[in-house]
Amino acid sequence: MGSKLDVHGEEFIRVLVRRQLGLSCSVAALLVAALGAVLLMNRFQPSVMSTRLLGLPVSWWTVGVGAFPVLVGLAWVYLRRSGDFEDEAIGMVDIATLPPREANGSHPGKVR
């Protein structure tokens, strides 16, 4: 990133919204792909999905058990990525364009 951005400028808000929305949509796409894969396997490969592992059919494992760690994993990835991006966004801003702070506040550009 060459020059710093005006916090109230057009470019800063566009970068902020685009990047965050891109991240959210990617994670949502993974969620849809995971759910869709199970649905389609159930419909078109029922014999695979009714195979038993440790007594329980694959279809029950995937939806009844396996889906939950996937949800938590996706949420975790999103939390990390979005936080990292926000730190990055703070660094992009031209400090001179920020509103003045109270004397006891830490300087916004230096957080983390």
Next chain:
Amino acid sequence: MGTQVIPVIFVTGIVLATIGLGMYGTRLSRTTSDFYVAGRGVGAFWNSSAITGEYLSAASFMGIAGMLMKYGYDVLWYAVGYSAGFLVLLLFIAAPLRRFGAYTIPDFAHGRLDSIGMRKVAVAFVLAIGFFYMMPQLKGAGITLAQLFGSPYWVGVVLVGGVVAVNVVIGGMKGLTLVQAFQHWVKQFAIMVPLFVIVSVTGTGVGATLTAAERVGGTDPVPAVSQDLTAHWPAGGAVAFTSDGTIVPRTDTRATLTRAPGATSPSPASRRVTLSAGTPFRAAKGERLVFAESVSATIRAGTTMPNVIDGRSWSRPFGAMTARFGDRYALLYTVSLLVALLCGTAGLPHILVRFYTNPDGRRARLSTLMVVVFTSLFYVFPAAWGALGRTFVPSLYANGSTDLAILKLPEQVMAAAGSPLAGAVLVGVMSAGAFAAFMTTFSGLLMSVASTFAHDIYARIMHPKARASARLTAFQIAAAGCAAIAICLALLIEEFDINLLVGWVFAIAASTFFPLLLMGVWHRGLTPAGAVTGMLAGGAGSIGSVIYSMLVELGVAAAPAPLIGVLTHQPAIWTVPLAIGLMFAVSRATRSSVPANARLIMLRLHAPEQLGLRPE
């Protein structure tokens, strides 16, 4: 008789704990801000516990197990969908909504689009969703209490409604945060620990439990009713005979008799019959009796337990629930249900109001992640209850009361193992969990509906200059009034099915508030005209579909063609895209009315707090 006192003690305990914690929380609650959103200083762990507590309603605690017992595999999608809804909320709504900083969803609608008209539309949908959602909670309380203690239906409704109203009136949200966090852990304990006890008694592992459930009506015949079984059916209740059988009504009753395809009989496929009081009615294999009015009746010993679907279709995808309009449309039905659950969570006003209690956007994300973890820990268990219920308490199938599986199962299994005392204790734990479920969800809904009256209608629309004390009084009056209305409404709906109502609320929320929030947060070009058009179209489409489906279920409207049936029974697949698409298109057409401060608001929604752009 002695052991029956134990569940009473547990229920009394949970009610007293709720009142006590509410009063303790009240002492911490002082200002208007505290009252509505707990002063925004609640820690992530407690806030997540409270959100989860508020979310896990009667439908989750009792309904999923009951529905899974009835329909099998397809119901697993409910559990996953309810949990995945919070992932969608995390991805698109949580942090920006917190950063916007407002008390209620109508605040967001008004502030984001700078339009008082938006506030009014949002208020109308908060009230519609809120009252619609409160009714099944109170109904759950009524039937549970009736089941446990033989009390009339209204006792549970009035008891739970009254206790929660008092708590909300005196405590506001600070009181509630503590209560709801506590009740979440009560529910988690109740869905988990008694299950371990039961499984250790029956000695079945995960796979064996499913195999046993599958065998019922699969390789093994459905058990016959061993001794005369008397039960109560609401209007619309059905008895599907899987073999020739006999039923004796206590009162004269009208019914419709339908015949499964393939059954050989000269009589037409569907005809009206009248059953006379005390006269045995013989039904043939494959016949299905639907009562036109509520009735008590006795199924004679030797009749195969009615309403049990065969084990094979129970354990496979696209079974009786999703294929109700034919196997061809089962995939469509499942997808549309998932759309409603995934998007609906992010549109529930009583859940969304909780996001304002986080101190900042990042911690709003962190508490949402924790909610995904907490809900996941909860939703793995109801399926096991449902599968065990199929094997051990098949008598619940007779009148469709499988929602009571979580209460009946411990009693049955422990009595068979020779320890009815332990059974009573477990039933007590489950009853406490069920009460925690009705009370938390009802209090959250009451909070959001009452604050809509006090904050949005009274303070923002009618008397913008009202003082804080006047607003607090308005809130307390609104809370008491709304609770009274909800209690009256719930007394009228004894005959409606809890799960269906709750699933439909999700479809309505997904078609109204979810599009508003999604577009409001991410689309700078959203205009008031676009937002209103989208919400009204989504709301009309989903509410219209729901009402139509209810009329069909009650036999008032004729059954539609299968495709129309799917799209009205699960409307989210077309109403959600319709609302979002209209918001986009109409906003484009009315470009000139994009609010002047839209860019500033986008910055407020998305900029990290560290930049110090907010006045707070």
